[in-house]
Amino acid sequence: MLSAAVLLPYTVSDQFIIRLAIQSGIFILLASAHNILMKVGLLSLGPVAFYGLGAYVSAILTTRYDVPFPVAFFAAGLAATAAGWVIGRLTLRLRTAYFVLVTLGFAECFRLVALNWIDMTNGPMGITAVPPPARWFVGYIPYFYFILLLVVLTLFGLYRMEHSTIGRAMQAIRQNELLAGSIGISGFRYMLLAALLASFIMGLAGSFYAHFFQFLSPEILAFDLTIAIVVMVVAGGRATLMGPVLGAIVFTVLPEVLRVVQVWRMAIFGLLLMLMMLFMPDGIWPALQRLGQRCFERVTGRRTAAVVPSSFGSPSEGFAANGSPPPVPVRVEHEVTPTDRSQTLLTVERLCVHFGGVQAVHMVDFDVKAGEILSIIGPNGAGKTTILNAITRVGPITDGKISHQDALLNGLRSYEVARCGIGRTFQNTSLFPDVSTRQNLVLAHNGLEPESLLLNLLRSNASVQAAKDAEVAADRILERTRLVPYGASLARSLPYGHQR
Template sequence: MNMKKLPVFVLLAVAAVLPLFVKSEYFMHICVLAMMYIMLTQGLNLLTGYIGQLSLGHQTFLGLGGYASALLAIKLGVPVLLAMLLAGLFTVVCSFLIGLVTFRMRGSYFVIMTTAFAEIVRLVINNSTAVTNGPMGLREIPPPVIFGLIIKSKISSYYFGLVLAVITVFICYRIVDSRTGRAFVALREHEALANSVGISFARYSMVAAVVGGFFAGIAGGFYAHYTHFISTDVITFSYTVTILLMLIIGGKGTIMGPVLGAIIFSFVPEALRAVDNLRLPIYGLILMISVLAMPKGLMPVLSRAYGRIVYKLAPGQKTPAAKGE
């Protein structure tokens, strides 16, 4: 095992034993939500971090997945795990269809399109009262059951979320670390040049959107079955801003960046609880300042510092790339 991957395994080990040391239910609740955010930011990262197209509509797939999974479980009695998987496939279809239209655009047009679709989906869900119960949301969504084990407590939900999050991160890592991932970066750095060697924007963006959509859908199902409630609140702009903040502060275009960002910004709101009214204005300030002062996020800073430590302790060891892979 090389030193480059050591921090990842340390983080994973800490995550695995965390519930042994944490007695607070509330703290565990935040950890469970952090797992959901990791799934979300990881998916958005493919499109926004690696391909470089900003989507302000990622929360749409969270909502669609949550509603689909909840409706399948409540109305049709589908087992929850299967319902979550089907919801993931449903969001894949949705992101494919939306992608067919949006990936004709780039840059600012693309951003506007994503907000337009997010608003349309929110209005449709809110107005289809017969199916979705409108703005009241869906209640009493059953918890997941795995091999007869009901996942209802905070700790079991935490482990369930952890498994899902680790799978998400691993798959995204494998994608990014492949030909496909290099094609993403090529499109981000110079689209015309990428086209000239046969890398098509529409095709690779679609891959990123579909994978991101799938994990967002699963995250939505996870959220709905964990909180037993879903409403169109999850498709509002404040969710987008939260996800975006996590992605930007952590470091877009890196794998561990969004993970760190998701963990940090799951807990920051709690730290700001004392000044609850100020929380959102502070978010806005953090977003503005961090993008301007630290456009690449925390990850490059951390990985450079880690590289220096490794070099001091064991000269000659393979150090992490300065870009923070």
């Protein structure tokens, strides 16, 4: 596919097709950037603001201040990143709906600024004579290879990130943010990281746009473009790597193809979009993957290895997809480290949790020593879950102190408590439903792995070893719990007892 893209300018003589390919490249960057947000369950209605901010910063720096293009190019990305940081810091600790509304408001505010700050942006007349990236950028071919390089680098970086600690953490947050926090994954940290990366890529795309078209006006900030970007991601296949790429290409080329029908163009476009959503709700790319898998199975006569749990819920009664009995799990002996039972690990002092005038928990004291099993018993509504929520910082604390090995937990967040070694289960079954049983256990190891973006992109020894340790730990737990036959099954497909 990459080879075909590299050879495209030499196999196609029509310059319009090259121009369309360049526009597709811009939309691939925008859709891929927006998809990073969707990987953590966020929706932005302001991608055009970051895109436009990058375009205006680059255009103004090069036309008014004679800044070299490379400096202006990265300044555009950094300016968009700074805006993303401010919005993320203000909104991401609240409900995610605030992020949607603030990004929408930011896009509209920036559009009005670009339209009315005539001294800087030239208002509706736009900025003209934006210089090319270099003097030898003549014709479409240099721009084509430049955008191709940006797309390849972006997709390569996103691929490395997706198959790293960061990618697994984002997957956990998207599927179950509360559970992710209870295993040591900071939802705020990774959501903010997603916002920064998305903003940076959009800013770079905006800079390229300004220097490719060599003209910039507030029309770039139209809300229609936001809708188009969201459609590209959703229709292509959100939270996948290739889905936004395919969506960007299809929805850039399709309107041009439909120009032959003139008046009916948008009606046909809308109808095709509706049909895609009805028959391919997960997107075009996942649908193509399923189709390819079925064709492979039909041609080879083999089915993809998977485990189908039996209705009785016993591992010994399950069968693999090819009809053979599942392997019998091997019994593994685990060493138990001796503990000093006189050591106090957890201390709860005068704990109070009030909800308005209701005293759910009042003046509770207890200690938990090393190796001790302590039960909290009481009728429904007695406050048992409220105590556990307070200890793990999922719920509030009105008064009192909670300490772990003499370290105060009151001011910590749930993921920080988890990293102290305090884990929990939930009253209602809580899993990462759309990944395998084994992957659930791998995700549970995520809080112990390196979080650095650079280390994960470069695949440092520490990050690679952490991933291997997670897989080894997951396999040991599967063996210990006799769930080896269900390791490849989606967690939501397990019998209820095995889900618990």
